Amino acid sequence: MNEIEKQLAVIRQGVTEIIPETEFREKLKRSLSKNQPLRIKYGIDPTAPELHLGHSVPIRKLRDFQNLGHRVIFLVGDFTALIGDPTGRIETRPILSPEEIKQNLQTYQEQASKLLDLEKTEFVLNSTWLEKLNFKDVIKLTSSFTVAQILERDDFSQRYRNGNPISLQEFLYPLLQGYDSVALKSDVEIGATEQKFNLLAGRTLQEAFGMEKQVVITVPILEGTDGIRKMSKTYGNYIPVTATAGDMFGKIMSIPDNLMERYFRCLTSVPEEGIKEILSGHPKEAKEQLAFEITSFYHGKDSGRLAQSEFNRIFSQKNDPTEVTEWSYHAADKLQQIIHTLALNSLIPSISEGKRLLKNGGIKVNGAKVIDGEFILEPPNSYTIKVGKLLFLKLVYKQKP
RNA sequence: GGGUAGGUGGCGGAGCGGCCAAUCGCACCAGACUGUAAAUCUGGCGACCGGAAGGUCUUCGGAGGUUCAAAUCCUCCCCUGCCCA
Numbered sequence A: 001m002n003e004i005e006k007q008l009a010v011i012r013q014g015v016t017e018i019i020p021e022t023e024f025r026e027k028l029k030r031s032l033s034k035n036q037p038l039r040i041k042y043g044i045d046p047t048a049p050e051l052h053l054g055h056s057v058p059i060r061k062l063r064d065f066q067n068l069g070h071r072v073i074f075l076v077g078d079f080t081a082l083i084g085d086p087t088g089r090i091e092t093r094p095i096l097s098p099e100e101i102k103q104n105l106q107t108y109q110e111q112a113s114k115l116l117d118l119e120k121t122e123f124v125l126n127s128t129w130l131e132k133l134n135f136k137d138v139i140k141l142t143s144s145f146t147v148a149q150i151l152e153r154d155d156f157s158q159r160y161r162n163g164n165p166i167s168l169q170e171f172l173y174p175l176l177q178g179y180d181s182v183a184l185k186s187d188v189e190i191g192a193t194e195q196k197f198n199l200l201a202g203r204t205l206q207e208a209f210g211m212e213k214q215v216v217i218t219v220p221i222l223e224g225t226d227g228i229r230k231m232s233k234t235y236g237n238y239i240p241v242t243a244t245a246g247d248m249f250g251k252i253m254s255i256p257d258n259l260m261e262r263y264f265r266c267l268t269s270v271p272e273e274g275i276k277e278i279l280s281g282h283p284k285e286a287k288e289q290l291a292f293e294i295t296s297f298y299h300g301k302d303s304g305r306l307a308q309s310e311f312n313r314i315f316s317q318k319n320d321p322t323e324v325t326e327w328s329y330h331a332a333d334k335l336q337q338i339i340h341t342l343a344l345n346s347l348i349p350s351i352s353e354g355k356r357l358l359k360n361g362g363i364k365v366n367g368a369k370v371i372d373g374e375f376i377l378e379p380p381n382s383y384t385i386k387v388g389k390l391l392f393l394k395l396v397y398k399q400k401p
Numbered sequence B: 001g002g003g004u005a006g007g008u009g010g011c012g013g014a015g016c017g018g019c020c021a022a023u024c025g026c027a028c029c030a031g032a033c034u035g036u037a038a039a040u041c042u043g044g045c046g047a048c049c050g051g052a053a054g055g056u057c058u059u060c061g062g063a064g065g066u067u068c069a070a071a072u073c074c075u076c077c078c079c080u081g082c083c084c085a
Helices: A003-012 A021-034 A053-067 A098-112 A135-142 A147-152 A154-161 A168-184 A193-208 A245-253 A257-267 A272-280 A283-299 A301-316 A338-344 A351-359
Strands: A017-019 A039-044 A071-076 A121-125 A188-192 A215-219 A325-329 A363-365 A383-387 A391-397
Touching: A003 A021, A003 A053, A017 A021, A017 A193, A021 A215, A039 A053, A039 A168, A053 A071, A053 A188, A053 A215, A053 A257, A071 A098, A071 A168, A098 A121, A135 A168, A147 A154, A147 A168, A154 A193, A168 A193, A188 A193, A193 A215, A245 A283, A245 A301, A257 A272, A257 A283, A272 A283, A283 A301, A338 A351, A338 A363, A338 A383, A351 A363
Parallel strands: A039 A071, A039 A188, A071 A121, A188 A215, A325 A391
Antiparallel strands: A017 A215, A363 A383, A383 A391
């Protein structure tokens, strides 16, 4: 197998589409013969500066490109964030200050460092060039598209059919994203399948600007922990790449069984045959394996193993975790009532919520459910408390300073 | 600009003067069960006081008004869909 085919095989793995593959092959060929790395673009909306496993799918692909010697351009869409991606109309986005942007950029770099080789990664902000466009330029961009084309985009047509509003500025989003590709002279752009239209807009505009068109690579959209909707912070079904080992492990254990295969494919390097074999075994063990693989990828094998044993300790054997956070309580009026103490420390959202929890048997003190009424903390005793499924803490008496 | 239908809790969507803190579904939380924080079943799901019974406060686009009483009626305003221009 020659080098081109070898690279192609690596890139093809796990992707949905390469549009068009022939052009991609040509680009690879040229890159190899001229010893000139391809410019691989990946863009992200900085409104929620938290990368999660859903983002990791395309980013892992970027890593493949880096390993093959290509150049990765990680674009933070600070300017386009002002418009908002049309997928889901929310209220006007707050305008980020330069400081906030700078800060966000840094957090991206930190998070991306878990997945990418930062030495080989270029971080860019699209405000750099989009801010300079004048109205004439914008009109030029719009002339490359017709309303019908834009409206054809799935989420637009759906919203239009359902009688949901579409604001005019949203029409501009794909154009701006496409112009990013012009400004960056990208050879390849990677995104999830839902981004296909936006990614293709880059091709249209590059052509309009007399450039060679980028190749579009789409990767699957990862379902979130609910197993239904795509992983997203807004749906609250996401697993951040910065999650602690324990948290990450537990969240993965909570995915529905039928999602395991997908997660193995998109989020681990376990080869195809390995996945088959694991999935043919006991589902609980398969899921533990999955959780271990992913957790270890981000936290190292030792932490992965620890997370696994803690998980079994807490949820299978129903023991307390080996380490419990300590909180102090004082002897003052209502503070001695357990619910008030918890509420005061923001460990439960409200007193009403705490009472509900208590009524449902969701509060345990020293291993026993608190059944009737308020539990009174008696100084100077210490208590091991479990609130709900996940919160363990030790309340220690402390005299008021 | 004209016509018309709407704006209700995280979302979808009932209610259309008192019994509404607001049916129901999804989501979420807890308990039971289990192979897991899966699935399933049960309960809960504005805040505050109370052990409880119960009470108080703030909510149905916004501002006023009518009424003993409004998410429900009236006035003005804001926002959105659709049709026509």
